[in-house]
Amino acid sequence: MKVLVVEDNKELAGSIYDYLSTEHYICEIAHNVEDATEKLALFSYDCVVLDIMLPDGNGLDLLGYIRSEHMDSGVLIISAKDSLDDKIMGLEKGSDDYITKPFHLPELNARLRAIFRRKKMEGSNLIVINEISLNPDTLVATVEDTVLDITRKEFDLLMYFIINKNRVLSRQAIATHLWGDYTDNLSNFDFVYQHVKNLRKKISAVNGRDYIETVYGLGYKFNTAAQ
Amino acid sequence: MKLLNKIMFWFTGIVFLVTPISMFVSYNNIKAQIDKSHEQRMAYENSLIAKELLKGTSPDKLTNGHAVTIEKLAGSLPEKREVVTEQSSYIPALKRKECLLTVHSFYNINGQNYEISTSNYVTKSNQIFHGMMNAVIWKIILILLGVFIAARLLSQQIIAPFKKTLKAINHFNIKKKEKIKLPQTSIKEFKELNQFLEKMTERAVEDYASVKEFSENASHELQTPLAVMRTKLELLSNSNIDASQASLITDMHNAIEKLSRINRSLTILTKLDNKEFETTEVVKFDKVAAEVFDVYSDRANLKEICIETHIDKQINVKMHPALADMLLNNLVGNAIRHNVHGGTISADLTNKNFSIRNTGLPPEIPTEDLFKRFKKSNQCAESIGLGLAIVKQICEVSNFDLSYVYEDGWHHVKIDFNSN
Numbered sequence: 001m002k003v004l005v006v007e008d009n010k011e012l013a014g015s016i017y018d019y020l021s022t023e024h025y026i027c028e029i030a031h032n033v034e035d036a037t038e039k040l041a042l043f044s045y046d047c048v049v050l051d052i053m054l055p056d057g058n059g060l061d062l063l064g065y066i067r068s069e070h071m072d073s074g075v076l077i078i079s080a081k082d083s084l085d086d087k088i089m090g091l092e093k094g095s096d097d098y099i100t101k102p103f104h105l106p107e108l109n110a111r112l113r114a115i116f117r118r119k120k121m122e123g124s125n126l127i128v129i130n131e132i133s134l135n136p137d138t139l140v141a142t143v144e145d146t147v148l149d150i151t152r153k154e155f156d157l158l159m160y161f162i163i164n165k166n167r168v169l170s171r172q173a174i175a176t177h178l179w180g181d182y183t184d185n186l187s188n189f190d191f192v193y194q195h196v197k198n199l200r201k202k203i204s205a206v207n208g209r210d211y212i213e214t215v216y217g218l219g220y221k222f223n224t225a226a227q
Numbered sequence: 228m229k230l231l232n233k234i235m236f237w238f239t240g241i242v243f244l245v246t247p248i249s250m251f252v253s254y255n256n257i258k259a260q261i262d263k264s265h266e267q268r269m270a271y272e273n274s275l276i277a278k279e280l281l282k283g284t285s286p287d288k289l290t291n292g293h294a295v296t297i298e299k300l301a302g303s304l305p306e307k308r309e310v311v312t313e314q315s316s317y318i319p320a321l322k323r324k325e326c327l328l329t330v331h332s333f334y335n336i337n338g339q340n341y342e343i344s345t346s347n348y349v350t351k352s353n354q355i356f357h358g359m360m361n362a363v364i365w366k367i368i369l370i371l372l373g374v375f376i377a378a379r380l381l382s383q384q385i386i387a388p389f390k391k392t393l394k395a396i397n398h399f400n401i402k403k404k405e406k407i408k409l410p411q412t413s414i415k416e417f418k419e420l421n422q423f424l425e426k427m428t429e430r431a432v433e434d435y436a437s438v439k440e441f442s443e444n445a446s447h448e449l450q451t452p453l454a455v456m457r458t459k460l461e462l463l464s465n466s467n468i469d470a471s472q473a474s475l476i477t478d479m480h481n482a483i484e485k486l487s488r489i490n491r492s493l494t495i496l497t498k499l500d501n502k503e504f505e506t507t508e509v510v511k512f513d514k515v516a517a518e519v520f521d522v523y524s525d526r527a528n529l530k531e532i533c534i535e536t537h538i539d540k541q542i543n544v545k546m547h548p549a550l551a552d553m554l555l556n557n558l559v560g561n562a563i564r565h566n567v568h569g570g571t572i573s574a575d576l577t578n579k580n581f582s583i584r585n586t587g588l589p590p591e592i593p594t595e596d597l598f599k600r601f602k603k604s605n606q607c608a609e610s611i612g613l614g615l616a617i618v619k620q621i622c623e624v625s626n627f628d629l630s631y632v633y634e635d636g637w638h639h640v641k642i643d644f645n646s647n
Contacts, residue, residue, distance in 0.1 A: 011455045012451065012455045080446055104458075104461060168464040195529070
């Protein structure tokens with residue numbers, strides 16, 4: 001999958017590049033509108049990660065350009081402003097999703113994968129890892145053809161783990177993924193802990209392998225190499 | 228009362244007060260003047276007769292056909308040589324009283340003392356009065372008519388720029404970044420007023436823009452470095468790290484999370500202070516409330532908190548939709564966080580108010596103080612202490628009344644919509 005990251009902050013662009021590269025994306029970076037326009041004209045991308053505030057213009061204009069040229073790239077907007085106006089304007093202008101700084105890299109990854117899925121770039125909609133398979137359309141999760149009896153939140157959590165498999169996911173990243181804007185004032189770590197605990201219980205109840213590891217109190221990891 | 232009506236009211240009052248006085252003065256003057264000229268004329272006639280008498284003309288010949296009497300006086304001449312008498316008498320033919328003015332003059336002619344009296348009917352005072360009354364009524368009617376017409380013209384000519392200024396202020400919107408357009412006027416006071424208003428609104432627009440810019444910059448310029456730190460930590464935590472390094476990373480993650488939340492909350496507070504959220508929309512508050520309770524239901528379940536809600540249908544509240552969401556999020560989030568394991572939350576929504584009660588430990592500081600920024604009961608280290616400040620500010624912006632009491636183990640927050 002080919003992704004163009006348009007972000008003027010070089011360190012942040014570097015972080016995104018590092019993370020996405022190890023997820024086997026083909027990732028390219030543009031630091032301003034001019035670079036981005038040139039790259040978009042020359043190559044085609046499956047998805048564009050677009051910062052709104054750029055040194056030589058507004059990311060929303062670039063979004064307008066992408067849509068007016070009928071490029072079928074998905075667009076994920078990154079903005080520091082979490083003001084409602086920008087959010088609505090971005091979605092109206094044809095962006096596929098919106099994420100606010102400071103975001104978590106696993107979250108960015110999950111959003112990109114969701115855009116790919118919606119655009120059917122990954123063929124089948126099923127997310128499969130070894131014996132576990134998830135259907136995001138029907139919200140059904142199976143372990144070796146046995147349906148898991150899990151809640152919507154637990155399904156989200158499992159999908160987040162699988163998309164970011166073999167990565168350390170901090171508790172903040174998980175909380176933000178599960179509750180989004182509603183995380184601001186809760187002691188979420190207990191809730192994350194309980195959700196993870198319940199999920200592991202339910203998987204082991206159908207004799208599924210326990211892939212989820214605790215990483216030194218920092219967070220969790222879905223380790224596909226687990227025994 | 229309209230400015231114009233007020234002016235008219237005063238003007239009419241002055242007319243009614245001044246007219247009788249001026250009428251009294253002119254009545255007296257006119258009467259005195261008429262009497263005086265009559266007297267002078269009759270005195271002159273008397274002197275003419277006296278001259279005739281001196282020539283030796285017989286008194287009978289002189290009095291014949293004239294309203295004159297000539298009488299010989301037996302005694303000496305009185306000290307005053309001229310006496311005026313006035314006498315009212317009823318004239319049956321005219322069926323009214325008439326005033327008879329008589330001038331008595333005393334002369335010594337050829338050694339003989341004479342009293343010569345000339346009399347004449349003069350216009351009586353109440354007749355003058357009647358005449359004047361008529362004129363005065365006309366005068367008042369004309370003046371009032373004049374004032375009324377002048378007032379209409381005034382309002383069109385003079386008050387008009389003032390009215391336009393008022394209209395311009397009413398339609399002035401600080402968010403549109405447009406200069407206020409005020410009408411040209413030749414009146415000094417209005418000119419000063421307009422200049423003052425132009426200056427004030429310009430300042431207000433600048434202040435508003437600079438605060439808005441600050442909050443936007445603060446959010447952008449701070450969130451980007453925070454994003455850099457967070458992503459670098461995430462890359463770092465995927466490298467080979469040991470337990471002590473993981474614990475350092477966790478602490479940093481927590482600090483970044485807190486910093487980001489504080490930054491976001493302060494930005495929201497600044498925006499609320501700057502009145503950047505307009506309360507022009509009607510929000511379906513019952514729907515928002517149901518959504519928010521739904522979002523929090525899984526966390527309430529994990530803490531085994533029982534939520535009882537009584538949400539009336541079709542509750543429409545005038546406020547900014549983003550604020551409705553924020554308000555309920557803060558309140559419901561607080562009710563869960565500050566609750567005890569296995570506690571209860573009970574919420575009521577009617578078209579008058581929203582009230583939420585939750586079990587929990589007693590607050591360590593007075594409940595009013597909890598609305599202040601960064602004030603919090605110490606039991607929850609994770610909170611940043613801005614949630615209730617935001618709640619309070621939202622209520623102020625939306626014109627709601629807010630109260631928070633702690634009673635018998637229950638925290639009770641109530642919001643009155645004031646049927647806004």
